[in-house]
Amino acid sequence: MNAQRVSVAVIGASGYTGVELLRLLARHPHVDLVAVAAKRAAGRRIDDVFGNLRGVLDLMVEEFDAASIAARAQVAFCALPHGESAPIVADLVARGVRVFDLSADFRLHDEAAWQQWYAHEAGAPHPASALLAKAVYGLPERHRAALRDAALVAVPGCYPTASILAIAPLLAAGLVVANGLIIDAKSGVSGAGRSPALGAHFPEIAEGIRAYKVAGTHRHTPEIEQELSLAANTQLQILFTPHLVPMSRGILACVYAQPSNATVDAAQLRAAMVAAYSHEPFVTVLPAGVLPDTAHVRGSNRAQIAVEFDQRSGRVLTMAAIDNLVKGAAGQAVQCMNIALGLVETAGLEQIALFP
Ligand SMILES: NC(=O)c1ccc[n+]([C@@H]2O[C@H](COP(=O)([O-])OP(=O)(O)OC[C@H]3O[C@@H](n4cnc5c(N)ncnc54)[C@H](OP(=O)(O)O)[C@@H]3O)[C@@H](O)[C@H]2O)c1
Incomplete structure (x- = not known):
């Protein structure tokens, strides 16, 4: 070629x-x-x-x-x-x-x-x-080597992309307990595709926020579990709650986890996240106290990640914001093509998010 x-x-x-x-x-x-x-x-x-x-x-x-x-x-x-x-x-x-x-x-x-x-x-x-x-699972941040020369790439779902990017580095570093992760995610309506449906009709969605396919019934659950189990090197199960919010694009995933031992602190969590993503062209780990916003990734192939440690509850909180149609779908697919064909990984994907 x-x-x-x-x-x-x-x-x-x-x-x-x-x-x-x-x-x-x-x-x-x-x-x-x-x-x-x-x-x-x-x-x-x-x-x-x-x-x-x-x-x-x-x-x-x-x-x-x-x-x-x-x-x-x-x-x-x-x-x-x-x-x-x-x-x-x-x-x-x-x-x-x-x-x-x-x-x-x-x-x-x-x-x-x-x-x-x-x-x-x-x-x-x-x-x-x-x-x-x-088929190679097309999340470059987890499977870049396998993507080189791949003949068939299964591009991840939008919720899985945000969820996996948000927590996989902490699982891989052994800093959080594998089981019992809670993933609470919000998506814009374009996630449901272009075919008209009552549940995506403007008057039905414009003034409210709702959870759907809760308690282990959303089809992205096994995909997230497959990839997070690989990261944790143990079979795990998650509690995943997706929500529909009245915007066209964007996903914000919040992940709640238990630290793996009493010595885990905010500095360690941040260091693991920064180490995982410091060479990634499309992932930004935000400074402490700065939180991701879907409005800051809209139209771009970027993911913004935050990691916090809540001293009061003893819980770890991570977050990822992506554009579901770009890093959550088409942009990620192009990124995979670039890797598979040996092109510059960022080719065609350098758009800055559209803001405001
Ligand atoms: N939307 C997202 O945020 C998102 C994110 C990640 C992954 N995905 C996945 O990406 C896929 C596409 O999603 P989408 O949101 O783009 O869906 P969509 O807006 O509903 O579009 C589906 C497309 O498939 C075409 N199509 C259906 N059956 C076909 C057939 N037999 N032969 C040729 N074309 C056919 C439709 O053509 P006509 O309309 O002309 O019939 C349309 O172009 C889905 O599997 C979805 O789960 C979506």
Whole structure:
């Protein structure tokens, strides 16, 4: 593959992560966007589907055809609903296309876990189970080495990205107790995708904040547990409570943990976090007392992290803010592509957050 020019297709281009991929890839210094595909939007100009692409992209949305995509693209980003993605990904991988999949279809390494959380019917087999062991979990801060030369990357979910970045370094350093972590996270409404739904309708969400899929029922739970168990080197379980808040973009995850022993202090916690992220191009550990804000990462591939020790309760509190559509999806996918292809990791991702 010519590392300097890369031909790229986006499948699922008419959704929210799809348009974010197009925004980033259209200005990526090494990328030629050669095809955009979707389902209901097929046959329309992409800049009719998304007005922000007028004057930027002159492409027609196609129906997905694996042979046609493989003939033109070295790389495909799949931004499809879970379940829809796996057969399309498998077809592209079999044709030698390098795939970055934004769905959950290849994130869980264990097929039994996938069956429990995602199968349409209990015990139904994964549609491309042979690829589960080959897919690399695309969180560069945890799996950068495995991403080099990866043929299939499972790009993490938005809640998992924020949650894992917030606490994995402290688990890896043995500073917090692995079990009993509480993750309390808030997301903007674009996390639910572009398809109209009553639960995302302006009057229904504009004036309130609500928890949903509580008590171990949200599908991001096993993904967070898989990755935090790897960091802690022991199987752990979390209590994860997601919330919907009336904003378009952004995730703020707060993680509450028990220190692993009585000598753990704020300086040690901060030092572990700084050591984990000091060389990361997109993660900022904030100074003591400064707290992350989704408004400070909006539109950027950055994560902001804070770590605090509450002397009164003896609890550790960490926080991460990301843009769910960028570091939580499209930006992270592009970061993974850059690593997998040996490009500069930050290429096409240097946007500063849009503020205010
Ligand atoms: N939204 C987020 O913050 C976020 C973050 C991380 C990961 N993700 C994951 O990323 C994936 C995409 O999410 P999204 O929010 O972008 O969803 P979305 O807005 O609902 O978009 C879904 C896209 O998939 C297309 N599509 C559906 N079935 C298809 C098929 N059989 N062939 C071709 N195209 C098909 C749709 O096309 P038409 O509309 O034209 O039919 C649309 O372009 C999901 O798996 C989601 O879980 C989302």
